[in-house]
Amino acid sequence: MRNDDENERGKLTAEQAVKMLKKENVDVTLGQAGLILEFLRKLANLTISNYLNQKDEKDSRSICQSKYGRTGGQGIFPKKSRRNARKVL
Template sequence: MEKDIDYSNSKLTPEKALQMLRSEGLDVTIEQAEEILHFLRIIANIAVLKYLNKTE
């Protein structure tokens, strides 16, 4: 999956995610950590949009 994502303004970089996942015993590659972060951002955006739609 080809994505050009700029992590420069993100607090959680793929490298940090990789360290966190490995500290929990998950052996993942940097590419897998990027995919996990991408998925989590999608889920977070959906949750925020659902919340905002409920409050209107």
């Protein structure tokens, strides 16, 4: 019953893993296949958690900070000198 339940959720069973590995000429026992699947599931969960944490950190930057890493009044380009400007009356 448990194997049918896991198949419905899309999980790979140890029996299926043994068959897949046999096709690749890798002989493992049912217990070893179960351990391999358990390890791969943990690795997948860690990878997803790490990705989501990095995404949250990037999205939590300061509101005032621009994409160039500057804040507030600092511009991208230096201000132009007004020495050559003529006065208009």
